[in-house]
Amino acid sequence: xxxxxxxxxxxxxxxxxxxxxxxxxxxxxxxxxxxxxxxxxxxxxxxxxxxxxxxxxxxxxxxxxxxxxxxxxxxxxxxxxxxxxxxxxxxxxxxxxxxxxxxxxxxxxxxxxxxxxxxxxxxxxxxxxxxxxxxxxxxxxxxxxxxxxxxxxxxxxxxxxxxxxxxxxxxxxxxxxxxxxxxxxxxxxxxxxxxxxxxxxxxxxxxxxxxxxxxxxxxxxxxxxxxxxxxxxxxxxxxxxxxxxxxxxxxxxxxxxxxxxxxxx
Amino acid sequence: xxxxxxxxxxxxxxxxxxxxxxxxxxxxxxxxxxxxxxxxxxxxxxxxxxxxxxxxxxxxxxxxxxxxxxxxxxxxxxxxxxxxxxxxxxxxxxxxxxxxxxxxxxxxxxxxxxxxxxxxxxxxxxxxxxxxxxxxxxxxxxxxxxxxxxxxxxxxxxxxxxxxxxxxxxxxxxxxxxxxxxxxxxxxxxxxxxxxxxxxxxxxxxxxxxxxxxxxxxxxxxxxxxxxxxxxxxxxxxxxxxxxxxxxxxxxxxxxxxxxxxxxxxxxxxxxxxxxxxxxxxxxxxxxxxxxxxxxxxxxxxxxxxxxxxxxxxxxxxxxxxxxxxxxxxxxxxxxxxxxxxxxxxxxxx
Numbered sequence: 001x002x003x004x005x006x007x008x009x010x011x012x013x014x015x016x017x018x019x020x021x022x023x024x025x026x027x028x029x030x031x032x033x034x035x036x037x038x039x040x041x042x043x044x045x046x047x048x049x050x051x052x053x054x055x056x057x058x059x060x061x062x063x064x065x066x067x068x069x070x071x072x073x074x075x076x077x078x079x080x081x082x083x084x085x086x087x088x089x090x091x092x093x094x095x096x097x098x099x100x101x102x103x104x105x106x107x108x109x110x111x112x113x114x115x116x117x118x119x120x121x122x123x124x125x126x127x128x129x130x131x132x133x134x135x136x137x138x139x140x141x142x143x144x145x146x147x148x149x150x151x152x153x154x155x156x157x158x159x160x161x162x163x164x165x166x167x168x169x170x171x172x173x174x175x176x177x178x179x180x181x182x183x184x185x186x187x188x189x190x191x192x193x194x195x196x197x198x199x200x201x202x203x204x205x206x207x208x209x210x211x212x213x214x215x216x217x218x219x220x221x222x223x224x225x226x227x228x229x230x231x232x233x234x235x236x237x238x239x240x241x242x243x244x245x246x247x248x249x250x251x252x253x254x255x256x257x258x259x260x261x262x263x264x265x
Numbered sequence: 266x267x268x269x270x271x272x273x274x275x276x277x278x279x280x281x282x283x284x285x286x287x288x289x290x291x292x293x294x295x296x297x298x299x300x301x302x303x304x305x306x307x308x309x310x311x312x313x314x315x316x317x318x319x320x321x322x323x324x325x326x327x328x329x330x331x332x333x334x335x336x337x338x339x340x341x342x343x344x345x346x347x348x349x350x351x352x353x354x355x356x357x358x359x360x361x362x363x364x365x366x367x368x369x370x371x372x373x374x375x376x377x378x379x380x381x382x383x384x385x386x387x388x389x390x391x392x393x394x395x396x397x398x399x400x401x402x403x404x405x406x407x408x409x410x411x412x413x414x415x416x417x418x419x420x421x422x423x424x425x426x427x428x429x430x431x432x433x434x435x436x437x438x439x440x441x442x443x444x445x446x447x448x449x450x451x452x453x454x455x456x457x458x459x460x461x462x463x464x465x466x467x468x469x470x471x472x473x474x475x476x477x478x479x480x481x482x483x484x485x486x487x488x489x490x491x492x493x494x495x496x497x498x499x500x501x502x503x504x505x506x507x508x509x510x511x512x513x514x515x516x517x518x519x520x521x522x523x524x525x526x527x528x529x530x531x532x533x534x535x536x537x538x539x540x541x542x543x544x545x546x547x548x549x550x551x552x553x554x555x556x557x558x559x560x561x562x563x564x565x566x567x568x569x570x571x572x573x574x575x576x577x578x579x580x581x582x583x584x585x586x587x588x589x590x591x592x593x594x595x596x597x598x599x600x601x602x603x604x605x606x607x608x609x610x611x612x613x614x615x
Contacts, residue, residue, distance in 0.1 A: 083515030092507030095369040098560030111515035
């Protein structure tokens with residue numbers, strides 16, 4: 001259903017500081033992501049994951065460095081043009097103002113509308129229906145968001161982002177507060193979408209399972225960037241999280257699995 | 266991919282009834298207008314009310330079967346008063362609905378946020394101290410700047426106190442409202458005592474000063490601001506989801522919120538200038554409206570205007586008849602109903 005090609009993303013020495021004179025929240029981050037790749041951002045609390053995401057969806061302006069989207073500096077593009085290419089599913093919970101699921105999903109069309117009003121149109125309705133179907137939300141279309149469970153709401157927000165027809169999709173902890181089944185569904189969706197995806201994740205095993213590349217952050221510094229099996233090695237993970245990490249190979253499921261223990265004093 | 270719904274899906278009441286609701290709203294509005302004009306110390310039949318109206322709009326259309334006195338009551342006193350009630354109600358409803366979206370706060374209201382008090386401060390300054398050196402526009406202009414100043418204060422205080430949550434924003438508004446009202450009362454105290462009496466009565470809210478030649482000001486402001494807000498209905502919808510999400514939809518969130526607050530101050534200021542402080546309309550109306558037409562601002566805004574107009578027409582009927590022949594200040598009526606509604610809302614939210 002995506003009308004737009006997956007976007008390429010590049011960060012060039014991106015730093016971000018809250019106030020002049022304080023130490024940066026994110027330091028000199030450089031990476032390149034080819035169209036269609038899935039990047040997982042992992043690290044302990046306060047590592048700068050959310051800050052990095054905010055820099056990608058043009059909420060924060062880099063203190064130094066640049067964010068390139070398909071070779072264009074996102075701060076040289078208008079907010080609306082960025083919004084046509086980048087969608088984000090955040091942790092924000094909408095206040096219940098009696099909007100229906102369909103109305104929320106239709107918000108994704110906002111940056112594509114031109115001029116005053118300009119609501120509706122058959123194509124918009126088709127795209128919204130497509131997004132509702134993709135997340136199996138058609139039956140919920142006329143319900144108020146306030147009447148849905150946490151997992152259903154999360155799906156609504158993903159559908160809204162898909163209705164935006166982005167080339168780059170950003171997800172902030174998309175599996176938070178979901179039960180196992182819904183977590184797995186979100187992960188499968190991430191795998192299946194033909195988009196460039198950047199997602200922050202708490203669970204390292206999950207990140208290893210779903211991501212093409214992983215960026216490991218600690219206190220705003222990059223500890224590693226690359227394929228999960230190289231970045232999420234025992235030494236790096238132990239260092240990042242201040243724990244003893246051990247990576248076992250699960251023979252039955254044929255995957256690597258990390259376990260963690262508190263370091264001995 | 267396939268995600269199956271985990272819960273059975275009850276089909277919600279669809280909104281096919283929308284055209285019916287819209288037509289119903291207009292009918293109730295016109296009936297309320299007719300009622301408001303006919304009720305009073307001298308009761309006038311509905312036939313006479315519409316007869317006078319038609320005769321004024323198209324002279325000679327119908328034969329006048331009513332006395333000159335009746336015509337004067339209907340046309341010179343009650344119609345302008347009822348029209349002003351409609352405009353003030355519509356305006357305050359629009360402001361409440363818009364502020365609730367951009368603050369994501371169901372308790373946002375021009376009165377609770379101190380904007381009305383700012384408008385009153387400006388109006389009092391003009392009425393008692395500067396004189397009408399800009400003619401008829403002096404009071405509305407001062408009221409607008411007063412409202413804008415109070416808005417700035419509220420936004421400033423809520424930023425300093427980091428009071429962006431629903432309850433704390435209202436507290437910031439109440440605090441600013443106290444300060445601005447204290448200043449306004451000082452102005453009254455320092456003013457000419459005889460004029461002050463009139464001002465105090467005006468401040469309690471009243472539509473008794475409505476005159477045909479002044480209705481054009483609130484009308485122009487209402488149409489212009491209402492039109493602009495309606496053209497931004499999509500952005501208002503997006504703002505209810507959250508600042509960051511709205512910004513990822515390409516909306517310049519901070520600037521848009523300031524603009525909506527400025528437009529809210531404009532409407533509030535002008536309405537205060539012509540009718541005094543009429544509280545809680547902006548709080549109540551959008552809640553009632555969302556129960557009727559849902560949350561999409563393309564419907565919430567026009568419906569808030571219509572329901573606000575109807576509500577204030579009836580509040581004014583009560584104000585004029587409850588203790589006839591005396592007029593109770595209409596702010597007393599809306600304050601009483603609004604306060605009770607506020608309590609109900611607080612109970613419902615937990």
